[in-house]
Amino acid sequence: MGHTLKEPLNMQAKLQLTVIFSALAFFTSACSATPAADPTSPPIDTGATAISMASTMAAETMAAIPTETTIPTPTEVPFYLTANIWAEEPRVPIINYHQFAPNTSLRSTDHKIRKRDFLDGLEALNQAGFTLIHLEDWINGDLYVPEGRRPLVFTMDDLFYNNQIRMDENGEPRRDTGLSFAWRYGQEHPEFGFKWSLFANLGDKWYADGDTEGKWKDELAQSLIWCLEHDARVYNHTYQHIRMDKSGAEGILWDLEQNDLFMRELLVKAGREDLIEGLNNMLAIPFGYWPEGSGYSAMTNYITPEGEPMLAVFDIDWIINGVKFMAPPYSPEFDPMRIPRIAMPPEAIAYLVEHQTEFPTMVSCQVGPLDAEQVNDQDYLGEAIQASITSGTCPQGFYILENYSFDMR
Ligand SMILES: [Zn+2]
Numbered sequence: 001m002g003h004t005l006k007e008p009l010n011m012q013a014k015l016q017l018t019v020i021f022s023a024l025a026f027f028t029s030a031c032s033a034t035p036a037a038d039p040t041s042p043p044i045d046t047g048a049t050a051i052s053m054a055s056t057m058a059a060e061t062m063a064a065i066p067t068e069t070t071i072p073t074p075t076e077v078p079f080y081l082t083a084n085i086w087a088e089e090p091r092v093p094i095i096n097y098h099q100f101a102p103n104t105s106l107r108s109t110d111h112k113i114r115k116r117d118f119l120d121g122l123e124a125l126n127q128a129g130f131t132l133i134h135l136e137d138w139i140n141g142d143l144y145v146p147e148g149r150r151p152l153v154f155t156m157d158d159l160f161y162n163n164q165i166r167m168d169e170n171g172e173p174r175r176d177t178g179l180s181f182a183w184r185y186g187q188e189h190p191e192f193g194f195k196w197s198l199f200a201n202l203g204d205k206w207y208a209d210g211d212t213e214g215k216w217k218d219e220l221a222q223s224l225i226w227c228l229e230h231d232a233r234v235y236n237h238t239y240q241h242i243r244m245d246k247s248g249a250e251g252i253l254w255d256l257e258q259n260d261l262f263m264r265e266l267l268v269k270a271g272r273e274d275l276i277e278g279l280n281n282m283l284a285i286p287f288g289y290w291p292e293g294s295g296y297s298a299m300t301n302y303i304t305p306e307g308e309p310m311l312a313v314f315d316i317d318w319i320i321n322g323v324k325f326m327a328p329p330y331s332p333e334f335d336p337m338r339i340p341r342i343a344m345p346p347e348a349i350a351y352l353v354e355h356q357t358e359f360p361t362m363v364s365c366q367v368g369p370l371d372a373e374q375v376n377d378q379d380y381l382g383e384a385i386q387a388s389i390t391s392g393t394c395p396q397g398f399y400i401l402e403n404y405s406f407d408m409r
Contacts, residue, residue, distance in 0.1 A: 080368030100178035
């Protein structure tokens with residue numbers, strides 16, 4: 001695979017080392033911050049009770065424990081680790097946006113949302129406790145969200161249009177573009193954040209001012225680079241926004257590959273081939289028209305120029321056809337080759353806000369007391385979690401503890 005996450009997991013939130021100093025009340029400042037670790041996040045193995053993730057955290061955590069000779073050694077200090085837990089099965093809504101319209105437009109439509117309506121939606125979702133997560137991370141088994149928050153995914157289709165994202169002369173997103181509204185909102189509201197999955201058709205339109213000399217490609221490359229560097233990851237929506245149900249296996253393969261090749265060409269031309277290794281392979285089906293037979297096989301078997309297999313394929317539907325959500329990868333209901341998305345209009349967001357309590361939040365629990373010298377041992381941690389569940393201090397569920405995941409349902 002060779003793919004790694006583009007940012008560290010939020011380890012400081014995930015790993016709050018709680019040291020109980022039973023008699024030594026004056027040692028209170030020891031264990032606040034811990035450094036971020038290798039963010040490698042392997043896929044979930046549903047057959048295993050525990051999944052190994054990077055394991056450098058324990059050692060770094062231990063370094064935060066006082067070491068002067070007057071202090072008890074770590075093994076004598078009873079301490080607990082904070083586990084993050086899905087005690088109920090998480091449900092992740094995936095909202096899908098398209099283009100943006102100015103506030104002077106009469107109203108938002110299915111494909112163009114006004115700035116005002118868009119921002120109202122962000123605020124309502126934030127107030128309802130939702131936090132943006134990366135789609136790719138979730139599929140790869142990183143199921144973390146901050147305690148008390150509900151995971152939410154934002155996607156956008158049909159990129160790149162000028163009203164979606166375009167750079168100004170200073171290399172910043174122009175303030176009349178949809179992603180810039182979202183970017184500024186995420187900066188002001190870090191609890192909500194800014195994380196997007198963008199599904200691009202690079203071959204069905206010109207960009208910027210659409211000059212015949214092709215300068216639009218340079219502008220397009222700059223926007224692409226900004227997105228890749230700012231948590232707006234870019235995936236496939238076919239090169240020409242084709243009807244996949246009518247295209248045949250060869251046509252589908254060509255269109256998927258052409259989109260990937262052109263994206264890489266833009267990056268290479270802009271001197272940013274370093275960004276290519278972070279690209280992955282996910283597809284949103286144009287119009288929601290699914291191919292069948294050999295076309296379906298061509299789609300699901302498509303691999304990128306770097307050899308990445310198809311990670312996930314996304315559908316699109318309206319909320320009036322029933323509310324569908326992404327299950328966690330450990331669930332038997334999880335089908336990476338048919339993940340539902342919800343079309344954007346305000347009623348979809350109104351539904352999520354109104355039904356917010358039906359979307360579980362991540363909870364936490366103190367696991368322990370633990371032997372400090374064994375906390376980098378996955379089996380030991382699994383046993384400690386089981387003991388905490390048996391004693392009734394922690395709930396059953398899907399656990400994230402240290403850099404490990406444990407299916408303790
Ligand atoms: Zn589309």
